[in-house]
Amino acid sequence: MVSESALDAFDEIYDREFEYVWRNLGRFGVPEHELPDATHEVFLVLHRRWNELDRSRPIRPWLFGVARRVAADARAKRRELPSDEEMVAPSDPMVAQRNLLWRSLAALDDAKRSIVILHDLEGYTGAEIAEQLDIPVNTVHSRLRLARADLLAEVNRRRGGR
């Protein structure tokens, strides 16, 4: 029997983490038109696996992992990134900047992309990422430096070869 409090807790997580899931799916390279389905899929997994969730642990690392895998699956089905021509140019300059970043992130390999997202966009410290990914702190730092260099090169390439 599902308790009222569990149902409330699920709804609360949905309301609180919807944007987190949506945003990270975008960062992982899911095209904007696929974001509703991908987000739906992440929360479907949460619903299905609810009883196995360890409530004493933060939910975001788990959602991050699910989102990463849903995005990877979507990418595998697509086999390639949507071309720039498929993207509708947004009128909001902030959205244009965001799209540039998301598409540049999508060009990184998964390990580098994840560290940039966790450190530079989600604000985790190197030590926290090291614990989360079970890797040495020095490895986090070195990968982050490489990831930033690759990301900057990709951004410049997309801006026109600066």
Added chain:
Amino acid sequence: MIDDQLPEDLAELFAAERAAPVAAGGAKAIVKAKLAASVAAVPLGAGVLGAAGKLIGVLALGVGIGAGAIAVSRGGGDPVAVPTPARVEMAAPGIEMRVQPDSPSVAIAATPDPRPVERPVPPLRRPPTKQAAAAAVEVPVTVADVAAAETSPVAPPSSPEVVTAVPPTTASEAALLAQAWSAMSRRDAARALAIVRDANRTYPAGPLFEEREAIRISALSQLRRRDETRAAAMQFLASYPRSIHRPLVERALQESR
């Protein structure tokens, strides 16, 4: 310090990304309505061992693809590997997921469970959003409505050129879907059918048509209207071969035979 080495160009992009709007207005309500429809008859957390879990599309669950990853079929397509939530941690270098050795390993075959689902518990009871709730209207249901709903299934829109009678508004369409779900969660399939029929009349080519069709087929199945279930299910599978509701519809189709 790592932060000292952040190139200015990237710092600006990161700041813009954080400031940019995340999801388009209404997306949260639409996704929640879809979620509600997907889990209409599924108790929260019933995805692994509960019969209802298979109803929504757990075609294949298994541990062993990677370490602790679970394959979840989506819309009859390729499996999606997702982490097992219990004691899951991300590991280097590719943030692969792993599970502590004491986590239970469960493998469930893809064969649909022939047992009927008993006493479904509504996992999401509230309408998608407060906005949607405010827009929701009680749908008057009469015996004639129910009869019409059961005998006049609405065909899926055949082409993008189909013109809606009323400009769809996401909130109200989502609210109707939530009402249909709510009726299904109370095992009131007749009312769910009537609500779906009403929504189809108002939003014949609305973005949530596919979800309504899945509810309609599930409702027809609950009512043991096997011929109609079979016809609607086959049409649905032909129209939406990659639908996330495919397992639900396939189960209804199986039960109608």
